[in-house]
Every structure is written in C-alpha cells, then in structure tokens.
Amino acid sequence: MRDVAVVGIGMIDFGELWEKSLRTMWAEAALAALTDAGVDSVDMVTIGCMSPGLFAGQEHLASLLADELGMAGVPAARVESACASGGLALRMAFAEVAGGLSDTVLVTGVEKMTDVDGADATFALGTAADQEWEGFHGITFPGLYAMLAQVHMQRHGTTSEQLAAVAVKNHANGLLNPHAQYHLKVSVEDVLASTMVADPLHLLDCSPVTDGAAALVITTVERARELGSERPMVKITGSGLATDTMALANRNDLSQLDGVRLAAERAYAMAGRKPEELHVVEVHDCFTIAEIMTTEAIGLFDPGFGASAVDKGLTSLHGKIPVNPSGGLKSKGHPVGATGVAQVAEIATQLWGEAGQRQVEGATIGLAQNMGGSGGSSTVHILEVAS
Amino acid sequence: MISPARSWREFPQRYRLEAARCEGCEKVLYPPRVVCPDCGGCTFETTPLPREGKVVTFTVVRVPPAGYTEQSPLPIALVELTNGVKVMMQVGDLADPEELEIGMPVRLEFRRVAWDGEAGLIFYGHKAVKG
Amino acid sequence: MSVGIVGYGAFIPRRRIKLEEIAKVWGADAPSYRKGLQLHEKSVPGADEDTVTMSVEATRNALARSGGVDPEEIGALYVGSESHPYAVKPSGTIVAEAIGATPALHIADLEFACKAGTEGLFLAQALVKAGEVKYAVGIGADTSQGAPGDALEYSAAAGAAAFIFGNDEDRILAEVVDTYSWTTDTPDFWRREYMHYPRHGSRFTGEPAYFRTTMSSARGIMEKAGLEPGEFAHAIFHQPNGKFPMRVGKKLGFTQEQLETGWLSPWLGNTYSGASPIGFTAVLDIAQPEDLVLLTSFGSGAGSDSFVFRVKERIEVARDRAAKTREQLDENQIYVDYGTYAKLRGKIRMAE
Structure with a gap:
C-alpha cells in the first residue's frame, strides 16, 4: 500500500441554506478543497451522499457534480452508507490512492436536507433503519438512539444530565467554529427543558437537519511533497470500515456499538496505534448518547465510563482527550452525507495547527469516526503528522 | 406509504407472526431469511412466534412519522419473546407512557399499526400490551 | 347429530x-x-x-x-x-x-x-x-x-x-337446540352510504321496532321449541342501552336473575353487532352444564334472530382457557x- 496524505480541505458554512442548491454547495466545497490543495485536476472524485433522491429529487450525482466543476470525463462515484456516506467516500478514495489506481482524489460529501418538510426529512432519514421490520412500527432515528440510551442508562447508570453535558460541551466548541450551524451556548438545564423528542432524548440531545458540503483532496506522499505546502505533512495512517446488524432486534448487546468497535480496531491495527495515543477525536454525535457510546466503542473509555468522562471534562477542548472540537454534529450541524468528510477536515485542520480558537495544542495524532443508521455501518480514520 | 404489494408480501409475518426455524441449528429467525446467520443453513420450517415476552428497551416517540401521527405519543419497545426472539413493536393501551419499563411483561395483540390517511390501506400487525 | x-x-x-x-x-x-x-x-x-x-x-x-x-x-x-x-x-x-x-x-x-x-x-x-x-x-x-x-x-x-x-x-360447549328469526321492514334506524353517523326514529325505535320485534322473535322460538321462560337459566337480549333488554326480558316473563349475567350494556354500552353475542359470552363464562340459554338479537330495519342453547359439561374446562368477558x-x-x-x-x- 502507498502512503496517503491529506493536502487540502474545503468547508462551507453549514446551516439552513435556502439560497443554495445541492450542486452549488458541493461545488463551493469542492473548489475550496482544490484551491486549498493547490491542484487543478484530480484522477477521481468520490461523493458521499445519503439520499439525494428523497431529499432533493436528484440521483446520478457522479455525472451531475463532476460536470458541475467542469470535470466531465473524470472517474466519479457516489457512495452511500446512510450517515456514514462521507466516511465511506474517504475510505473508497483512500483505497484508490493506497492501491495505486489513482494518485489524487477529490473526496466530497454533501446533503441538501431542507428542500423537504420535516415529515419527509424524517422519512428519508428513517430509510437508514430497516424499513420493513423497524420502520413499519413508526420508529424514528431519535427513537432508535433513545432505545440504546435506555439500555445504557439502565446498565451503567448514565443520566439525562450526563447526556445533556455532551450537548453543552459540543455547543461550547461550536461557538468557536465559524462553519457551525449553531452558535449557541446551552446549559444542562436548557437541554433538559427542551421538548422531549423520544424519551429520554430531548430536542437539544439531537443533531439538527442541515444543508452542507465538505471536501478533501488526498494524494500520495510523493505528490504531496511536490505540491510544496508549508503545512506539516498529514497522512491517513489507518482506515477501518465495518458493519453491524441493521436491526436493533438482532444485536446481542444494546449497550455498545460493535460495528464502531470493529471499525476502530481495524483502523488502529493499520496505523499501529492505540486509543491512548490520540490527541484529538471527532465522533458521530448524531445524538448525545451516540457520543458516549462511540467514545467507548473506539476505546477512549471502558464500557460505561463514556458518560462520566464528559462530566469530568475529559473530553472538553482542554481536557485529556478533546472530543468533537468542531462542535460535532450537534452544533456544527449534520448534513448527513457531508458529515464524515467534514470530520476529517476538522482533524486535518487540527493537525495542521490551523483550528484557531478551538485548536488542540500540540495535536499530531487524530481520529475521525463516522457511522450510519443506528450503528449498522461505521468508518474510522486515523490521521497523523508525518514525523 | 407502504404499497399494496409490499403489505401483502408481509402478511404472514404481520398477521400470523410466522418465523422460520433453521433445520440446521434450530435458530428461530424473524423475519425469515434466505440464509441462517448462525450456521449458514438454507432450509427452514415455518413456526409462529409466541405471543408473550418482556420489554428489553423502549422509547416514546413524540414526533412520529407520517402515518403514525394520530397515535402520538407512540410508545415503542424491543420485546424479547419467550423463545428468545426479539421484535420491535408499538406498545398499545398504556394509560400513561411512563408505565413503560425495561423488564415489563407484555403480550401481543392484533392491532392497526399504521394507515395511509383516510382513503388508503390500513396496515395491521401486532402490538405489545401489558401482560 | x-x-x-x-x-x-x-x-x-x-x-x-x-x-x-x-x-x-x-x-x-x-x-x-x-x-x-x-x-x-x-x-x-x-x-x-x-x-x-x-x-x-x-x-x-x-x-x-x-x-x-x-x-x-x-x-x-x-x-x-x-x-x-x-x-x-x-x-x-x-x-x-x-x-x-x-x-x-x-x-x-x-x-x-x-x-x-x-x-x-x-x-x-x-x-x-x-x-x-x-x-x-x-x-x-x-x-x-x-x-x-x-x-x-x-x-x-x-x-x-x-x-x-x-x-x-x-x-x-353449548349445543344449538333451536333457532328462529322474525323480520319485517321497520325503519327505526338507518345510515345512508357515505354518511358518518346513523339517524333514528327517536321514540319509534322503541315500541314498534325493538320491543315488537324482539318479543315476537323470543316468543316465536319458545313456542317452536316448546319452552317457557322459567325453564331457562339465562336470557340475553340486544342491548341498545341498559333499560331496554331488562324491560323486554321482564315483559316476556324472565326474572332479574335470569337476565343480569348477560346484561353488560350499563357498563359496556351498545356494541351493536357485538351486543347480545358479547352478553352471551359472559353467560358462557359462568353457565352450568345442562343450563338452557336464550339469545335474542335485534337489528334495526328490523329483525331479530333467536337461539336456544343447551350448555354442555365441557364448558367447565374450556372457559378458563381465555380471558373472561x-x-x-x-x-x-x-x-x-x-x-x-x-x-x-x-x-x-x-x-x-
């Protein structure tokens, strides 16, 4: 396998972008990444997008988007793994470069979610669950994660206040991220007083509906050197991809996310790293309980200790292991297909030392974890500053 | 909403709770599958699920999707049946959703699960009620 | 047979x-x-x-x-x-x-x-x-x-x-002894196609409809089967409210005791097509072998089906196998x- 480096990122401000279409958002992020990398052509484009058909009435993004950037002719592929589509777009691109099929790949993620009303958005997101055997009964995504939360609370004594603390932390971080959808300080009391969506999850335990796009340029280490950037060289040293059962009914233990654990184990093995060596982490906090469970699954904390870790400030921006310095899905927003790409953009930014007020000092090893559905698929990528 | 063809295809499982018992390893699969995930067996016999069990986990969906809004708030549980098979289903007939708790004994009753507005199909199946 | x-x-x-x-x-x-x-x-x-x-x-x-x-x-x-x-x-x-x-x-x-x-x-x-x-x-x-x-x-x-x-x-569990139906065109209650709610003839629903039809049907089957009210352990009539079935039963010569087991409407209401049949299930829940039971329904329009059942011994083991009414x-x-x-x-x- 060839070493792979991240040489450029492109982010747009996330939010309810009424004036922007899917292709506009995507083109802005893609162009920003190409400009940031200093490249004007690529060998491949990957696009992570969960459901352009249901959200925007548009399929066939590979052609649409490559063309939009004047790149018609270039190999392009849209990949989908629900909310892990962005992470999967990177995984596929990583394989292209590491395996030698392509030298330079534009990795993108996008989702236009606000062109449909709330009920249609709920339905579109719901297709990431088993429609015949879960969705039929009226369960929603907040509902599925609420079921996981109930088990975690019963098994480990996790409290609603501890769930709320995740939202408080991530909104505090989001205040420092100019791209975040919400610049909003929230308290534990605010979270607990917000509308109950699916017991025990309140509105402020949930990530929002967001329009957004994000992009990366990855290439070989040799090409990266040729580009002559003054930034430290950031390599992708580990890439893990895994699945779990789709339906919660088929999981052996609902207090943990086995798919995430497997993806992390594979990424650690490839990178030759351990969880305790990480300096900065982005996890898939689509709901507050998800951050607690994913930090346990990637080995930052023992099972059952993810909640108290937040309480103790271990995952705060200046804590022992900062989690979601970007504000996470919770504050930055969750344009589902873009999320996995945006997480890696944040880690690269941190490792380059360009994160401004939310910079984790001295970070040289980071991890980004992205997941689909109720944990049915997950990607984990480890990035490091090359020594 | 669910098409007539799809709803019809699912009747054996919705109406009669038909599961598949793997002839190789005895594992009971609901819904039935082509391949047993445990032993790889491909031959099954039809067996109905028991209609008693207990709540493994639950939630109360306060913002249900279209087709379910008239039943809001919607209590939903993962129920482990007496044969160990877990099924997700709504919980009916709760005077107060706060009654729901992990371990609560339930039994399954035939109910309307969802419906496609006033003019569309009614989708029948089972719900858990306090046992 | x-x-x-x-x-x-x-x-x-x-x-x-x-x-x-x-x-x-x-x-x-x-x-x-x-x-x-x-x-x-x-x-x-x-x-x-x-x-x-x-x-x-x-x-x-x-x-x-x-x-x-x-x-x-x-x-x-x-x-x-x-x-x-x-x-x-x-x-x-x-x-x-x-x-x-x-x-x-x-x-x-x-x-x-x-x-x-x-x-x-x-x-x-x-x-x-x-x-x-x-x-x-x-x-x-x-x-x-x-x-x-x-x-x-x-x-x-x-x-x-x-x-x-x-x-x-x-x-x-209960053998069919006899059946009888008494039916006329008596417009006491109706609902036209596409209408949400039924309409009714108010007090006309009582005497000429419910009472005449139900009593004629009950008398008809008793005559046909050669039975007197006193020979029945229980009688169940259609129950549009609490009052009518009790009154019709007593007019026919049944006692409170014969009527009250299947008399559910004061607490159940009128379950229309389910009314006298549900009352009958409540009777079967407690009836003894050899009990004779009269079941008389009523449907506006108007008609009334009557049945005489004789309860059999097996009822005593069967009744506990499901939730009682x-x-x-x-x-x-x-x-x-x-x-x-x-x-x-x-x-x-x-x-x-």
Missing part, C-alpha cells in the same frame, strides 16, 4: 368514557340518562382498534377455548358488523388470514344493523348442520358510531364476540376525557 359451539371468545377494548363526561359537553342532564337509559359508561376503541382487530382477538380466544380446533379446518367465517373498516374490501379475509384459516374456506362480511353478528352465528351453525363444513365461525363486532350530542353517543361502544361451531360431540369489562380500564374520545372516534376535522 348435534351441532354446537366448540369455542367462544370476546374482546372488549380497555378504554372507557363515563356518561357524565359526554353529558357535560352537550349540556345534557347526566342523572336522567343514568336513570332513564341505565347507562353509566361505555367502551371506546383505541386508534389502533377496529372491527377487524377485535374480531381477530375474539376469535383467538375462541380458538384457545376450542381445545385444539385446527384453523385450517374452519370452512366458513362470517364477520357481522356495521363498522367494517373498509367500505369495499372485506374484514373477514383479514380475520381469516390472521387466524390461519385461509385459503380453503367461505368468507362473508355481513351487515344488518345490530343483528349482523347473530346472522353470522345463524349461517355458521346452519352450514355445520348441513354437513357443508367441519367448523364455521360467526363473529359480531362493531366500533359503533353515534352523532356528537345525539342520544346514541351515550351508548355507541366497541367490542366483539366470536363463536366456532362444530359437530364433534366431545368438543361441544367480565374480567375484560371490569378490569384494567383506561378512562378517557371527551377530547380524547372525540379524537379516537374521528370526530375532529383534521387538515387535509
């Missing part, structure tokens, strides 16, 4: 509304309804309950009491109701699929105001008697409608009863307010 009931079962929804809760919304005098119509509360179907769901549960209870009737041996199934969930698309097919009786059987949905249920019973026992089928199921079920503020709103309720008929002696009526009730009731009964106009 005797033909009889080999399995019976009822289903009553858990929700209830008290008479006062309805009366206060319409400025009506609750005490006079309580006294005049002898109504205290009624069952209310949940948003997830309808004639089909209640029929399935009642039939499952009947199968449980049958001691092993194979659903595939059921050759006919009839669902009598005036609240079939679909105007076009049968209820009976769903019920038969759910109990595992399809596809080799005859199914029909019946409609005859409030006696649609006993019509099913009549057909089912007749087919078994004729040797056409081994087992046949008759079901009476309704989620009755009454217009807001109308007198009917105080009684229109929900419930179902199912009976499996067969001719294998060792399974029979009085338990369903008297336990685990969920009381709702009028707003909730109006929502559940589809009385609130929603956005289109």
